[in-house]
Amino acid sequence: MGHLAGSERATLNTATAESRLLQRLDPRTRVICVLVFAVCVVALSSPLALAVALAVPATLMLVQGLPIGKTLRRMAAMDGFIIFMLVLLPFTTAGPAAFTLFGFDASTTGIWKAVEIGLTANAIILMVLVLVGTLEPGQLGHALARLRAPETLVHLMLFTVRYISVLQEEYTRLRAAMKMRGFTPKNTLHTYRSFGYLVGMLLVRAVDRSERILDAMKCRGFDGRLYLLDDLRYSKADFTFALVFSGALVVLIGLEVFSGSAV
Amino acid sequence: MHIVDGALSSPVVIGGALIAAGGVAVGLKKLPLERIPAAGVLSACFFVASLIHVPLGPTSVHLILNGLAGLVLGWAAFPALFVGLLLQAVFFGFGGLTVLGVNTTNIALAAVLAGVLCRPGVVRGSPFVASLWGGLAGGLAIAFTTVLVGASLALSGEAFIPAAKLVFFAHIPVIAVEAVLTGMAVYLATKVKPELFGALTPGKAI
Structure with missing residues (x-):
């Protein structure tokens, strides 16, 4: 079940990671945390806060002992989609010119906008890959069902x-x-x-x-319903993780409020 | 075609999410529980098809085939393509999370529109006529999608308009490839299994 479209594209999880921190968390905690993180980060605009936001999933990835190269390659796969848009942005945004290339002015506002989008997109997708991408697809389904999807x-x-x-x-x-x-x-x-x-x-x-x-x-008696058998239960680990995670989000919002106006 | 987190303005993100939620709700409502295995297998089929790369000039493109999805699944294309995009975002890192609604709308709304317009022609005609309508559906769906992607970008900020135009022109060859491929796929499917395009309509036994 853990294999989506062949072994090469299997979940990022490895068998050795069974005992790691995230493995003890309820899948629901991971889904909720990712959603809250995404909504929070999309609202940020200060480059400093966004850089720290990217550091949060990166830290989690290191602590969790996920395959770094593989995870980052997947993140880079997304960057392939947006690279053209980000490169174009400085040239199409009005504002004071930072430099000129082939007679086109690249505006400072445009450069910052491109940095902002790049950081936001990468921070969120890395958090998704680290927290939810490490779940078995079946677990994700059960978690969503329990969250009343x-x-x-x-x-x-x-x-x-x-x-x-x-x-x-x-x-x-x-x-x-x-x-x-x-x-x-x-x-x-x-x-x-x-x-x-x-x-x-x-x-x-x-x-x-x-x-x-x-x-x-x-x-076999299928009557249109699948009965999901699982015993998802929140534990102390979920509570601790949620607390630390909220702390990190508060720091991000603090950074945004205090440094946002400076840039 | 995937848009990422952080690029779009909040009204566009929220609007896209609302349309997607509505579309998924309609799709699920038109999907009796007994047809879910069929819809799931077809959803998996389109997921696998989207991993196929075909050569195009010096490079290659991956297929989207949302026109074909619209023809086969009708409104159920909404939940089916949503599931595909969710799995792609979560396990491959394609696209983003907050933009899932916009991405679903861009691909699935186009699929449903192309399906509604071209399905009658596919169901009634001979395999040859069906393949023409199928090709039209395949091309139209990608054209709609690029227009919707462009609109999502353009509505988010003037600075994106050149990028939106670039997206559209860069996709003209893709429209042609998808049209030919979908037409051929419909030709073969109507020859081998003519009842396929009615498989998910209610009231008919599978």
Whole structure:
């Protein structure tokens, strides 16, 4: 269950981390903390407060002993999406020019805005990866269910998580069959047609599979409900963590209030 | 296409979240409990499809296929794509958390619109006609998505307008690729399993 789309993309958790700090926390605590952190950090604008905000999940990552390179690479994957926007921003924002490149003025306001967005985005996504990305996908589903997320949505998510690896295998098989027949992706209509047929076949097989699943589940008395069996309980560790975490947030807000006007 | 935390203004973030919540609610309402296994498997299918990279010029792009999702799932595309984006954000670090609503709206609203417009043509026609409507749905969905992404950026600040324009023009080849691919996928699916595009409509046995 812990494998979303192949082993390479499995959760960041490692078996050795079982006894670590975060492992003792209730998944609900982790979900709630991430949400509060995200809302809080989005509201910050002082670069100092944001830099400290990035340091919070980084510290957690080190304390938890997560694979640093792997975690940071995932964070960097997100940066790939925004790098163009951030680079453009100084040139498209009005304000006093900091430097000129190819005849375009880069404004100081724009540079700070880009720094602000970059820090915010990275701080939040790193916190998500460290606190929730280390959960088993199934645990996340249970936590959301216990936090009163709509039951249907949670069921949908649990089914999705269950079948991602199955369909990934299906896809790998189809691709292997194509490779055996000498298919190499190129910039040709043939390539796009082949990929289209591949997707269509994947879809047909997914629907066929879902019919078999439903039949099998009905045989076992499925009446439209999944009964989530777990014994999630808040413990002392959750209380302590929440307290320290709130302390960190208060520090962040303090930094924002006292340094925000200075920059 | 993913927007990240911190880039958008609060009204856009909140507006996107509200639309997404509404869309997910409608989608779930139209999804009887018995169809959840099917919807879950299809949601997983689109998750896997979004990891496929196809060559485009000197580089490669990953598929989104929200047009196809709209055709197959209808309104259920909202919760299905939301789940996919949530899993991507949490386990791969793609996108962000506070912008999850905006990202869901940008992709799923486009999927539902394309689905509503093109599904009748796909269901009724011959495989060839169906593939044309399918291609239209695939292209339209990505075009809608880029327009919505651009609008989310432009509404958040004037400084983003050039970036929004860049996003749109950079995606024109992607629109073409998605259109061809979706058309081909629909062609094969209607030949092999014609009842597929009605699979999730209520009242019909799966």
